[in-house]
Amino acid sequence: MGELDHFLRSQLGSFEPEIRSSVEYCLDVSGKRIRPALVFFSGWRAAEPIAPALVKAAAVVEMVHLATLVHDDIMDGADLRRNRPTVARRYGADVAVLLGDALLAHAVHVAAQFPSAEICRIVSDATRKVCAGEIAQTLRRGDPAITLADYRRIIGLKTAELFRLSCQLGSRLAGFDDGFVEASSAFGQRLGSAYQMYDDLADFFGEEKRIGKTLGTDLSGGKVTLPTLVLLNKLPANERDELLEEIRGRRAPPLERRRALMSAHGVFAEVAGSVRAELEAGVALLAPWAHLEPTPLLVQLLGLLQDQVNNLSGGEIA
Amino acid sequence: MGELDHFLRSQLGSFEPEIRSSVEYCLDVSGKRIRPALVFFSGWRAAEPIAPALVKAAAVVEMVHLATLVHDDIMDGADLRRNRPTVARRYGADVAVLLGDALLAHAVHVAAQFPSAEICRIVSDATRKVCAGEIAQTLRRGDPAITLADYRRIIGLKTAELFRLSCQLGSRLAGFDDGFVEASSAFGQRLGSAYQMYDDLADFFGEEKRIGKTLGTDLSGGKVTLPTLVLLNKLPANERDELLEEIRGRRAPPLERRRALMSAHGVFAEVAGSVRAELEAGVALLAPWAHLEPTPLLVQLLGLLQDQVNNLSGGEIA
Structure with a gap:
């Protein structure tokens, strides 16, 4: 990751002087760097130092990701991202649009x-898919007719696609054969979906300090994500209609009230279960490739996500 | 241009079904297509049909341009663009951000x-420059210290860069030698600057119906463009300070009042003169290449821009 930071920093000089400091603000976010980790791990050759091609590819996916953020x-x-003011808050929305474009x-x-x-x-194909997923989600804000299949399709595009790309680039550039490139790409897709489900769960059940960003933005923004879809399924008919009306009318309740209702219906446990199922499917995809060097690393990364889910508290009795 | 439209339309299928109709709205704008024309003209070989490579390159620059629009x-x-609601008005600002990204x-x-x-x-280098120019302009809204050199640098990036790229792609892909590729690129740069100066003049002196977009957005948005810079130069000291205060405080007067002040000081004629000077420099760049097929076409295009300037009315006695 040191090499990645060094590479990203070295790119600042390629930006026009007028925008260097604001680009630096976008890059200097000490994020989790999950996608670069996926590039490095999928292309791991224990006996060799990290190839410059992998560093470059990791920088590409991270910059695409930062642009979308x-x-x-x-x-x-949102006000906060990783415990700092978001770029839009710092420089204004207009500049933020353009900085994203420049990145x-x-x-x-x-x-x-x-x-x-x-x-x-x-890379450009994956980027377009990420945008398409975001657009689909935005167009369906406040739409009570959204289904679980719609949700899966949306997160598959907006999040999982970049995870998939990271694994594809890493394994391909490291010269692994097509079978593993495919398997690791499919693994990335699963991990990405699991990650988004976790993220959507954390928007309701996280702690702002630990997550580093404003909670409850999905709720207040009218985004119907997995916890809400699960809640809809669990509610008795009359309460269900009430919730649908609420979604349609974009009248979100305070986060605490929604969270209490979810806890009362075991929503946390069910969503956490869906994340686990996704992660297990990911492990299964890699099983035939257990002898390759990237496999244990990728599986370990998946364990880290499981830990993060375990760290959330649903306030439910297990 | 028919081939370009056909190609652009054929690209719709590459977008995810969720976003096809909104992408179509972005593409279907029957614009002036100046940049594609530059690609075709710079790569013109009279004896041959338009090469597919040129159509593809024209589509690339047009899509980049549409994304920035x-x-x-x-x-x-803005409410209107080419006499229709802008994408942001039609689909909301959120979707517009993402549609631009997808394009x-x-x-x-x-x-x-x-x-x-x-x-x-x-292409990506030019795109980043366009963004940098836009960012620089946005960061300097309401900044009374902006100079003519700053203005030239900004329009050189935000507008002229894509004109330059169009000529570079056209002449290169058609196989012209490096000397002409360079000359036509420099020509594109001049034409782009001239075009932006014209556009900035039209924001004050155009007719909304003919231009097809809302007038006065630079003024109301606090953008200091060439007409304002020229006016600052022409005003007596006390009025100058007043105008500087107005810019700093972002207290724009009604368009008519500003226009009247400009007319009284011959601003229109001077800006029109700057456009003409830029166009003449463009012609001079192509003079050594008069024997090549693209040259008369490029010069003709430049004449069209001169006509557009002539069609504006400054309300000044020549």
């Missing part, structure tokens, strides 16, 4: 430094 | 279909 935070109207453009620029245009092709 | 209109809070990603995806990653590299 910058744009997300405008839309969610996206630069991510592609770095992707275009690979000799084959293939890398650019898969 | 979508994002611009969010920031300017940008797809532009790169098409650029990545060229065998060499070089095309991706120059």
